[in-house]
Amino acid sequence: xxxNKKTVLVTGGTxxxxxxxxxxxxxxxxxxxxxxxxxxxxxxxREHFGVKGSDSVKFITGDIKDKATVDTVVTGCDVVFHxxxxxxxxxxxxxxxxxxxxxxxxxxxxxxxxxKHKVDRFIFASSASIYGEQIRKQGGKVPKFSESMKPSPISxxxxxxxxxxxxxxxxxxxxxxxxxxxxxxxxxxxxxxPKKGSHSWAVAIFEMQLLKGGPLTVFGDGSQVRDFVYVDxxxxxxxxxxxxxxTINRIINIGRGKPTTIKxxxxxxxxxxxxxxxxxxxxxxxxxxxxxxxxTRLMKQLLDWAPRxxxxxxxxxxxxxxxxxxxxxxxxx
Numbered sequence: 213x214x215x216n217k218k219t220v221l222v223t224g225g226t227x228x229x230x231x232x233x234x235x236x237x238x239x240x241x242x243x244x245x246x247x248x249x250x251x252x253x254x255x256x257x258r259e260h261f262g263v264k265g266s267d268s269v270k271f272i273t274g275d276i277k278d279k280a281t282v283d284t285v286v287t288g289c290d291v292v293f294h295x296x297x298x299x300x301x302x303x304x305x306x307x308x309x310x311x312x313x314x315x316x317x318x319x320x321x322x323x324x325x326x327x328k329h330k331v332d333r334f335i336f337a338s339s340a341s342i343y344g345e346q347i348r349k350q351g352g353k354v355p356k357f358s359e360s361m362k363p364s365p366i367s368x369x370x371x372x373x374x375x376x377x378x379x380x381x382x383x384x385x386x387x388x389x390x391x392x393x394x395x396x397x398x399x400x401x402x403x404x405x406p407k408k409g410s411h412s413w414a415v416a417i418f419e420m421q422l423l424k425g426g427p428l429t430v431f432g433d434g435s436q437v438r439d440f441v442y443v444d445x446x447x448x449x450x451x452x453x454x455x456x457x458x459t460i461n462r463i464i465n466i467g468r469g470k471p472t473t474i475k476x477x478x479x480x481x482x483x484x485x486x487x488x489x490x491x492x493x494x495x496x497x498x499x500x501x502x503x504x505x506x507x508t509r510l511m512k513q514l515l516d517w518a519p520r521x522x523x524x525x526x527x528x529x530x531x532x533x534x535x536x537x538x539x540x541x542x543x544x545x
Contacts, residue, residue, distance in 0.1 A: 213455045216241030221289045223247045223276055223322065224296030228404050229337065229396075231261035232447035233293050238268055240451075247285050248296065249275040253405060260403060260540070276318030279325075286325035291333045291454050294322050297373075301341060302410050304369035305498060315372035323383045323391075333454045336380045336393045340439070340467065340506065341370035347502045354437050354471050355504030359395070359463050366501055377463055384461040392459045394449060397467035397506050401443035401526060402533040408544045414474060415440065415527060418481040419534050420541045426489025428482070432496035434475025439467040439505035442521035442529075449515060458514045467506025468519045477523070484528050 220237055224230040225246030237244055250257055250273055257263075258271070265271070274281040276296050286292065297315050298304055304311035319336070326334045344364035346355040365371040380391035398414070406413035406420070418428050449466045453459045472480075478491050512518050521529075534540065 218290040219243045219288055220291045221245045221247060221286060222293045222295060226250065226257040226261055226263050227252055227295060228261065228443055229399060229446055230295040231263045232444050233450050234263050234269065236447050236451060244269045245272060245285055245289065247272045247274055249273065276321055277313050279321050282321040283325045286329050286331065289329065289331055292322060292326050292331050293335045293450055294319065295337045300407050300410050301367050301369045301412055302497065305367055308368040311368045311372050316375055319376045320379060323379060327383060327387050327389045332390060334380065334389055334391045335450055335454050336376055336391060338377050338393045338395045339370065339373045340395050340397045341365065341367060342374040342395065343504065344370060345501045346504060356507050357465065357504045358507035359465060359510055381461060390460045392453045393463045394453060395463065395465050396446055397439035397441050399443050399446050400440055402530055405540060408542065414477055415530055418478055419531055420545050422481060422485055422487055422489050423534065423538060423541065424545065427492045428478045428489060430474055430478055430491055430493050431500060433493065434473060436474045437471045437503040437505060438474065439470060440472055440523045440526065441467050441519055442526045445519040445521060452515045452517055456514065462514060464511050464514060465506040465508060466511060467508060469506050469508035471505040472523050480524055480527050484531050
C-alpha cells in the first residue's frame with residue numbers, strides 16, 4: 213500500500229495507541245484525519261501524546277457516538293483505524309451505559325459510514341479481554357489464548373469489544389467491507405498514563421508508585437498472567453494489517469506470546485530501578501481475569517511479523533522516560 217496516496221482516519225488518534233499510529237503514518241506520507249472527543253484524560257492529550265499539528269494531520273474534535281459527525285469525517289477516507297473507545301475495564305463495569313453508547317453504537321456508526329463511503333480497509337481495535345476466565349477450562353494451567361477459542365467475556369468492556377468483532381465480520385460477509393479485528397493483549401509503553409480507579413496499566417502504575425516511594429500494590433496474589441506488548445509494536449501491527457490482503461475478515465491476536473505474572477512484573481520494575489520498595493497485596497477487583505497469553509501463530513503467518521521488545525526492555529524504557537517526566541504522575545496515585 214502506498215500510504216502517500218491514502219487518506220486515513222484514526223479515531224482516538226490523540227490516545228496512547230492512536231497517537232503512535234498517527235505518527236507512524238505521518239512518516240509514511242499519509243493524509244490523516246484524527247477524530248477524538250478529548251475526554252479520556254484531564255490534560256492536553258495532543259501535547260502529551262506528541263500528536264503534532266501539520267499539513268498532513270487534520271484534527272476534528274467530536275464523538276463517535278454522533279452519527280452526523282462520523283459520517284462527515286469518514287467521507288473521503290481510504291482506511292479507518294478505529295481506536296476510540298470507552299477503554300477502561302473498571303470504568304465500564306460501573307458505567308455500562310457509556311460502554312454501550314461508545315463501544316457499540318460508536319463502532320456501528322463507523323462501520324455504517326465506512327460502508328457508505330466505500331472505505332477500502334477498516335481495522336478494529338479489539339481486546340484479549342474477550343477470552344475472559346479460561347484457567348478452569350485449561351485444567352489449572354496458564355491459558356494460551358488462540359483465536360479459535362470460544363470467547364467468555366467477564367466485563368462489559370470485553371463484551372462490547374466482542375460485539376464489535378462480530379459486527380465487523382458481518383459487515384464484511386454481508387456487505388463486502390474489508391474489515392480486520394486485532395485482539396490487543398496488555399499494552400504498555402511511553403508515554404502511558406493510568407486512569408484514576410483503574411486496575412489496568414500495571415507497568416505505568418508500578419513505576420509511578422515506585423518513584424513516589426512505594427509500595428507497589430498488587431491485586432490478588434499476583435499470580436494473574438498478562439502478555440505485555442509495547443505500544444509502538446501495537447501500532448506497527450495495525451499498519452501491517454491494513455497493508456495485507458491476507459488479514460481481510462480475520463480476527464488476530466496481537467501479543468508477544470510470552471506470559472508474565474503480575475508479581476513478576478512488580479519484581480522486574482523494582483529490579484530495573486535498583487530499588488527496595490516493598491510489594492503489598494490487596495483484594496482482586498471485579499472484572500479482573502486470571503488472564504493468559506497469546507497464541508501468535510496466526511499473527512506471524514498473516515503479518516509475517518512478531519513483536520521484538522522484551523518486557524524487561526520495555527519496563528526500562530518506560531522507567532527512563534518517567535524519571536524525566538515525574539510531573540506526569542497523577543496526584544491521585
